Amino acid sequence: MLRFFLRRIALLIPTFIGVTIAAFAFIRILPGDPVLLMAGERGTTPERHAQLMEQFGFDRPLPIQYLDYLTSALQGDLGISLVTKKPVWDEFFVLFPATLELSFCAIIFAAAIGLPAGVMAAVRRGSWLDQTVMSTALIGYSMPIFWWGLLLIILFSGILGWTPVTGRISLIYFFEPVTGFMLIDSLLSGQKGAFSSAVSHLILPTIVLGTIPLAVVARQTRSAMLEVLGEDYVRTARAKGLKPSRVIGLHALRNALIPVITTIGLQVGVLLGGAILTETIFSWPGIGKWMLDSIFRRDYPSVQGGLLMIAAVVMVVNLTVDLVYGLINPRIRHVG
Amino acid sequence: MSEQTAAPHKLTADTAALTPRGPLSEFWYYFSENRGAVTGLAFFAFICAVALLAGMIAPHSATEQYRDALLFPPVWQEGGDWRFLLGTDAVGRDMLSRLIYGSQYSLFVGCIVVAGAMVVGVTLGVITGYLGGNFDALVMRLMDIILAFPSLLLALALVAILGPSLTNAMIAIAIVQQPHYVRLTRAAVMSEKGKDYVTAARVAGVPPGRLMFRTILPNCMAPLIVQAALSFSTAILDAAALGFLGMGAQPPTPEWGTMLAEAREFILRAWWVVTFPGVAILLTVLAINLMGDGLRDALDPKLKRS
DSSP states (O other), X not given: OHHHHHHHHHHHHHHHHHHHHHHHHHHHHSSSOHHHHXXXXXXXXXXXXXXXXXXXXXXXXXXXXXHHHHHHHHTTOOOBXXXXXXXXXXXXXXXXXXXXXXXXXXXXXXXXXXXXXXXXXXXXXXXXXXHHHHHHHHHHHTOOHHHHHHHHIIIIIIISOOSOOSSSSOTTOOOOOSSSOHHHHHHHHOOTTHHHHHHHHHHHHXXXXXXXXXXXXHHHHHHHHHHHHTSHHHHHHHHTXXXXXXXXXXXXXXXXXXXXXXXXXXTHHHHHHHXXXXXXXXXXXXXXXXXXXXXXXXXXXXXXXXXXXXXXXXXXXXXXXXXHHHHHOGGGTTOO | OHHHHTSGGGSOHHHHHHSOOOHHHHHHHHHTTOHHHHHHHHHHHHHHHHHHTHHHHOSSOSSOOOTTOTTOOOTTSTTXXXXXXXXXXXXXXXXXXXXXXXXXHHHHHHHHHHHHHHHHHHHHHHXXXXXXXXXXXXXXXXXXHHHHXXXXXXXXXXXXXXXXXXXXXXXXXXXXXXXXXXXXXXXXXXXXXXXXXXXXHHHTTOOHHHIIIIIIGGGGHHHHHHHHHHHHHHHHHHHHHHHHTTSSSOTTSOOHHHHHHHHGGGTTTOHHHHHHHHHHHHHHHHHHHHHHHHHHHHHOTTTOOO
């Protein structure tokens, strides 16, 4: 078991180094040298230019620059944002909880609906229920979520007036962030109505971000269940005269869940990519919107730092999924 | 198409079972059993026809602005005008014509991205799978690096480097997609290369290049065709998303995602400028995904009732 863990972690190291090289290369590939990029359209005098080149170390050989970048990145120094002049690391961790909260709600939403829907579709294979679930799932899977978000805004905010359009909480509430998670902070603040305001701001973004994972979970659950339901031990359980609900809920579902959990874990990349679109539509102050804004503002240290951090998050989550999979499914440990 | 529809699937079950089928007609036999897949294929053919004949069927130019007809609603709604069946946008351009021309961009993006990602990905996959060793390890780590980034984010960053345009968006999306081809091809080649027919070919003196691409590759095509269909639809979605974020096709190009971006400020005033481009994206992607599911079922030997 330990060997399996260590092997997986060891495999990750070259990838992580590669990711840092990619992030490092990002600023160097851009046309023009970094100082000119930072100076923007104002430009600089040649003397000031040379001084800045030396100050930031851009005049040294590339491998040395890279090693410098790597050591400071590992110590949590991702450079200074060109726009806010604050450390990129701090910016990232101020905004990250917002994305985390949204992604977490989206995945709960996806699992809470996708799992039962997939199970029911598999149990009633070929019925109208199965067909409805599967066609809905395929539509969800094909959905341009940025458009889906706009439609929901038209319906629920425009026509019905039920939900707010932008932000995380109504502006009338103000409290110091404690955890960074609005749902928890609004409860801690003790202000009346703050929590429900936070919830109402979360609903539409959660649905939009959760749509594709929901479709994926439903499809994956159905096919995993179908596979398991054909196994001998399920037939044995049925033959023993166990109640159908017990056979499905206990014998079949437990084994079908293994690939489904992996699928849910692997949605994190989809979520962080989708967060760019969702957060942009709903002006959600998270990492996705921050990355897009940074790209538009040519705030390259922020883009570079964000790329590295997001890749690191994806890699850590994928590793965790991998390890959990090895833990709950002993068959995989000895392969590869 | 015509070849496929002419396949003998109309024969009665008895004779069909007795007549040995060619690979294409066998494929069509299984594919046509899936109603969704056939619907998807029909709709996809329709979109292709629309794209090819855009110049002939579009009632107006995609960019001509009718200044006397700003934000006209569709014809069935009060205030609609028969000149503009699906209404006009904020600068008086005909929605229907823009949607028709938009299909050209989406299909073009899909074709180029799939072709680019597939050629590079499959070549790398065949070579790494066949050779193994250091080259294999190097390429696979490179692919892991690409896969460590969420695909839309990486595409955005690449476009930020290359500059926002439809061409650069296509390059970025192709780069983001090709690791999937590499992995699939590599896995398929690795499972094929130990088989007897490969050994026989090698012993008979077939040179490595021919062995890889003529002997082994054709036997690895089934999963690749399914992947091609899936990545075609992903490419359309990603290109529309980039267009929507202002990093893909630039206005006044009638690309569907870009049209949605322009329409954003009118969402509460003019539902049609927001609804129709999205419906177009959804239906096109849905049709391709339906086809993809049908392809998978028809090509996956495990599911065939042989």
